[in-house]
Amino acid sequence: MSKTNTGEKFLGDLGYKLGPTLGEGRFSKVKAATSDKYKVPLAIKLMDRRRVTPDFLYKFLPRELSIIRKIRHPNIVHIFELIEGCDGLVCIVMEALATDLLKLVQHLGKLPCVPKARDIFGQVVAALRYLHDRDLVHRDLKCENVLLTADGHRAKLSDFSFSKEANSYSDLSTTFCGSAAYSAPEVLMGIPYNAKMADVWSLGVVLYVMVTGFMPFDDTSVRRMPQQQKKGVKYPEELPPLPEPCQALIAQLLQFSPAARPTVGQVAKNKWVKKEVCVTKPSPEISGEQ
The missing domain is CATH 3.30.200.20 (Phosphorylase Kinase; domain 1)
Structure with missing residues (x-):
C-alpha cells in the first residue's frame, strides 16, 4: 500500500x-x-x-x-x-485558504501599490513581527507561503518547515534555507547569518514582486546573485515609477549589509506601511528607533 x-x-x-x-x-x-x-x-x-x-x-x-x-x-x-x-x-x-500571493500576482500581473499591495504586505509584516518578537524565524518567506482568502483581504503566513528559534543576535544560522530567489546575499554566500535579518531581506523581495510582477534578481546562477544584489535593485523600464515611499522601503529592506536593514518592528512603523504617507512632503524611509 x-x-x-x-x-x-x-x-x-x-x-x-x-x-x-x-x-x-x-x-x-x-x-x-x-x-x-x-x-x-x-x-x-x-x-x-x-x-x-x-x-x-x-x-x-x-x-x-x-x-x-x-x-x-x-x-x-x-x-x-x-x-x-x-x-x-x-x-x-x-x-485551507483560497489561493496564495504568487498566484494572485501571476493572475493580475502586479498588484496596485495602494491599497492592495500595502494591505497584504502590512499583514505579512504583522505575522513576521509576531514571530521575531518571540525569537522565532521563518527562513522560507516567499510569495507561495503567503496564503490569501477568496476575497484577497486576509493574508496568512504558512509553512514553518525551516523555522527555528533564534534566541539572541549572536545566535547565527548556518543552514541554507528557502528559495534562492528570495534568499539574502549572506545566505547565498554560505556564511553564518542573522536569520531575522535574512527574513527581512526576503520580505523586501516579496514586496518587490507584489508591486512589479518581477523578481528583483536573476536566480539562474546562484553563484552570481550576490554580485547583482550588491549593486542594488533596479526596476523594469516598461513599468511606471513606483511611489517614492514604496521604493524607499524596498531599498531599505534589500540592503546588502544585514546590519543596514531595518528590524521588522521598524518596518511595521514605516509610514507607508501604516498608511500615513504625507502627499506634501517626502516621508522618512523607515520610522522608529534605530
Missing part, C-alpha cells in the same frame, strides 16, 4: 476525507480535506518519518512541530490539530 493510501485510511478512520493534492515538498504532501469535526475547508500536511533524511527527522521536523504548537496569530495559518501515527505518519491539520 502506498504512503498516500496509508495516510488516507489512517485519517479516514479519524473522520477526515482527503481531496486533491494542493502542494508537494521533498518530504511532505499537502492534501485538501474535510471533516465533520471542524466543518471548514482544511489542508492536511502529511509526512512519513520513515522516508526522510536523518537531518530532517532529528532537526527540521522537531523544530516545525514545536513552533506550530505555540504560535497563534490572525495572519498565520491556523493549526487545528497535530496527529502522529504509530507507523511514523505525521499529519498537520490546518485551515
Whole structure:
C-alpha cells in the first residue's frame, strides 16, 4: 500500500476525507480535506518519518512541530490539530485558504501599490513581527507561503518547515534555507547569518514582486546573485515609477549589509506601511528607533 493510501485510511478512520493534492515538498504532501469535526475547508500536511533524511527527522521536523504548537496569530495559518501515527505518519491539520500571493500576482500581473499591495504586505509584516518578537524565524518567506482568502483581504503566513528559534543576535544560522530567489546575499554566500535579518531581506523581495510582477534578481546562477544584489535593485523600464515611499522601503529592506536593514518592528512603523504617507512632503524611509 502506498504512503498516500496509508495516510488516507489512517485519517479516514479519524473522520477526515482527503481531496486533491494542493502542494508537494521533498518530504511532505499537502492534501485538501474535510471533516465533520471542524466543518471548514482544511489542508492536511502529511509526512512519513520513515522516508526522510536523518537531518530532517532529528532537526527540521522537531523544530516545525514545536513552533506550530505555540504560535497563534490572525495572519498565520491556523493549526487545528497535530496527529502522529504509530507507523511514523505525521499529519498537520490546518485551515485551507483560497489561493496564495504568487498566484494572485501571476493572475493580475502586479498588484496596485495602494491599497492592495500595502494591505497584504502590512499583514505579512504583522505575522513576521509576531514571530521575531518571540525569537522565532521563518527562513522560507516567499510569495507561495503567503496564503490569501477568496476575497484577497486576509493574508496568512504558512509553512514553518525551516523555522527555528533564534534566541539572541549572536545566535547565527548556518543552514541554507528557502528559495534562492528570495534568499539574502549572506545566505547565498554560505556564511553564518542573522536569520531575522535574512527574513527581512526576503520580505523586501516579496514586496518587490507584489508591486512589479518581477523578481528583483536573476536566480539562474546562484553563484552570481550576490554580485547583482550588491549593486542594488533596479526596476523594469516598461513599468511606471513606483511611489517614492514604496521604493524607499524596498531599498531599505534589500540592503546588502544585514546590519543596514531595518528590524521588522521598524518596518511595521514605516509610514507607508501604516498608511500615513504625507502627499506634501517626502516621508522618512523607515520610522522608529534605530
